[in-house]
Amino acid sequence: MIRIILTDIEGTTSSISFVHEVLFPYAAEHMAEFVREGHQSTPEISAQLDAVAEVSGTDRSDIDALIEVLLKWIQEDRKETSLKALQGMLWQQGYQEGAFHGHVYADAADYLQRWHDRGLRLFVYSSGSVKAQKLIFGFSDAGDLTPFFSGYFDTRVGGKKQPEAYRTILGELGVEAETVLFLSDVEAELEAAESVGMKTVWLVREGKKPDSSRPVAADFAEVDALLRAR
Numbered sequence: 001m002i003r004i005i006l007t008d009i010e011g012t013t014s015s016i017s018f019v020h021e022v023l024f025p026y027a028a029e030h031m032a033e034f035v036r037e038g039h040q041s042t043p044e045i046s047a048q049l050d051a052v053a054e055v056s057g058t059d060r061s062d063i064d065a066l067i068e069v070l071l072k073w074i075q076e077d078r079k080e081t082s083l084k085a086l087q088g089m090l091w092q093q094g095y096q097e098g099a100f101h102g103h104v105y106a107d108a109a110d111y112l113q114r115w116h117d118r119g120l121r122l123f124v125y126s127s128g129s130v131k132a133q134k135l136i137f138g139f140s141d142a143g144d145l146t147p148f149f150s151g152y153f154d155t156r157v158g159g160k161k162q163p164e165a166y167r168t169i170l171g172e173l174g175v176e177a178e179t180v181l182f183l184s185d186v187e188a189e190l191e192a193a194e195s196v197g198m199k200t201v202w203l204v205r206e207g208k209k210p211d212s213s214r215p216v217a218a219d220f221a222e223v224d225a226l227l228r229a230r
Helices: 018-038 043-056 061-075 081-096 106-118 130-138 163-173 188-193 220-229
Strands: 002-008 121-125 149-153 180-184 199-203
Touching: 018 061, 043 061, 043 081, 061 081, 061 199, 081 130, 106 121, 106 220, 121 130, 121 163, 121 180, 163 180, 163 188, 180 188, 188 199, 199 220
Parallel strands: 002 121, 002 180, 121 149, 180 199
Antiparallel strands: none
16 A cells, blocks of 8 residues: 655656756856855865865866866766756755746646545655755645655655665665655656566656556546546
């Protein structure tokens, strides 16, 4: 029996276009100013810049070079934890100033509440930082959805296409794999979760559903129908 739902964000609860057309451009536009203002006065920013310098091999004292690395990573959609952390800090600024609201599909918002009310425990696993995850749901266009979630996981547990990440999540949850349902729009992520025994549903919100041996759903209403049929 499924007791836990672990969900991706981009392409699953929320549109890919929101991330690429709203969040990424905002980070690219404000990253330079944000880093220059906070690299000495804000320990949290400084710590992430240490990581950027180490990963990229850039001189830590060369702020302009570090900014250039970050902007390049944004353009490449690199899954670097340090970049995701800095983006999360920046997006918090944008959400709080009302520059945008987090996009969550109406069906996702609806069923997140329904599942929570039915006693299912809900968790997020996304390549975006935990801070960014809390922001997109906390400042969503459907209101504050964070009370429905029991916890969040990001790339600090490992890459989303790596089985070891899902083993780590299971260890932290302290549950049997077959009680966890993972939702994602990326087949390789589903394969990694399945390799450790998790159940999965492939979210395909646009276009023709693929011919697949795993369950496929167009929205969370269809996921719920699959849950009830188990």
